[in-house]
Amino acid sequence: MYTLEARHIHKSYAKHKALNDVSIAVPKQSVFGLLGPNGAGKTTLIRIINQITGPDEGEVLFNGHKLKPSDVESIGYLPEERGLYRKMKVGEQCMYLAQLKGLSAKEAKLRLMDWFKRFDIHTWWDKKVEDLSKGMAQKVQFITTVLHKPELLILDEPFSGFDPINAELIRNEMLRLKNEGTTIILSTHDMGSVEALCDNIALINRSQVILEGGVKDIKNTFKSHTYELIFDGTSMDLGIGLWSNFQLIKNEMVDDKHIAHIQLLGDNKLNDLLGALIPHIEINAVNELIPDMDQIFIEAVQNFNAAHE
């Protein structure tokens, strides 16, 4: 069951193709990472989902039906370029934004009180927005985004401007909302958050989706069967043990410990490697080297760009 499906979206501006046959599917109650370099087309896709702009071709399905204007009340959007009316009071402003999302004044007030308590900002109600620090304003913005309990939450760089403590607060809120049933699309350059939060990702580069799937699956496809060995013995002993089915990628001494990165070639398994080495060196630890999202991001984008030069 997908909360949101974008199918074969095309979108062009004057001379520039912003989205080229882009399809994504966001499963219900999951966190979906929308990744990509600056200018790849992420914001355009997000704006299409929010019906701020429309696609030239393709369709967007929300809970299985074609996206319709009233769906904006079931979507919460925190844009990257975000702000508040500087001259308004915090409480007034939150009430206004909540009512624009279809909440009654009474309901909005109740929920706001709840959130203000949870974020420990209930003293800010009558403060003017221009008196808030950037981090404080970000908190208010986050609240106004989630207040109407949207089924789909779209967060564009939600952590920018937050200190680590508040970023953690937002991260926890996101997980809590997800557990309560919310589907979240997270667009960010912060790969640490992606690894910590996302179930699935789509990587958009040059207007196309170049990588899509579950975070674990993607990591698996990107792993190169390389292992890190920590051992006692000399480099020569290591070299004697290795034969042509293994490739030594790195071999160094760190704090009196020998560390080697070895890639398995062909159909060799870890056991084959260990079998070959145990007679020569004493192995203390073995770890599989799994690429982090940062590396995957860079590799995928560079490979794509190289192939399309």
Next chain:
Amino acid sequence: MNKILLIIKREYLNKVKKKSFLIMTVFGPVIFGLLIIGAVMLATADTTHHNILIADELGYVVEDDVILFEKENVERPRFRDTDQVSFEFRKGVVDAGEELKSGAYSAVVQLTEISYTDGKVEMFSEKAPSVMIQNRIKNDLEDALELYRARKNSIPIETYKSIRQSVEFNIIKPSEGDKRDHTTERAMIGFAFALVIYFFIFFYGVQVMRGVMEEKTNRIVEVIISSVKPFQLMMGKVIGIGLVGLTQFVIWVVLTGAISSFGLAAYQQKLVQMQMESMGVNSAGGVIQAPNLADLNSDDMEKSNEMLEILMEVPWVDVVISFIIFFIGGYLLYASLFAAIGAIVDNETDTQQFMLPVTIPLIFAYIVSVMMMNNPEGSIGTIFSIVPLTSPVVMMVKTAIGVSIWLKLLSIAVLAGSFIFFIWLAGRIYRVGILMYGKKPTYRELLKWIRYNG
């Protein structure tokens, strides 16, 4: 629709609750009222008494105008003494500097031979009397010198009077029951309404523009348009600020009216007195015999009767209805264009380039209205009372003059059609512009925005 109301409410309350609004709204009329009262006070406040010496080298004026009347023990018709000014006369040439130094006179008027031929008269004074008093003396001197020349040429006064008769046009429209025509005066009344619309559009149009720009630079706009359509946001702002203006306008009219009428009531006595004096002087310009008080009153009456006649002639119902229609139509049209400008640019300095094409028709409409006061029935007024960008201003003058219902309906239809068109156009530019930051677009790019489907 409900959301547009929310936006209107926010725009309205946000502006109305501001201190600056309160200050502008309350103090505006107070200041304006005080200005009116102040102007009246200033005009009447010159209570210093002027003692003026009129020296006459040849002595004819003094002879004719002073000594003659004194002999017969009749109050002299010219150079009459009042609260503010009294005259003394002397034959011959005086040393004006000495006379002034003595402190007996605040001004010395020296008539010389040239005065009798060329009408050049010198007034010596360190602190010249007010223009009103100067004019009085001038008029009296003119009369006196005319009288002298008439006598010198043996022309009987009655003959001279009949020769010296200024021409006054009474324009009569046979189709309107042979009444005197006051088209120009009515045009002026219409112009006052036109001026109100002109300033309202300018002032609140710019406010709309600023508001849009604020939303854009604050980066709140993307949050809002993920909840409402850009068009709703734009119209909410335009209508909300329009209502603020309307509120301010109504309060101003009421307060200014109250304050100035209250203030003027206190000065009415003085005003009437002043008016009578100045009218006495003015009417004496063309009449040799000084008007007595009775004449003066009838003259006054005639004036106010004419004023009443003009006011009665103005088609008030038509004017008020048209004012409301063209006020709203004109504001909506221009405010949406101003909103589009606000959406195009990021900062105030960039607005100039785009404001020009919007303000030029408005200023042009103002110029046309001014021209119409000189030439009320000219075809230029007819044409531009139909052209949509000028009609809200021009049509007010046209309405006060009197206009056929068909022309009016045509103008309203054109205005309605074009404000729908311009709001649509502005909406197209707006929805793209609010999400564009950085370089300001060229007009060619704006055209693309309009055509572009989103």
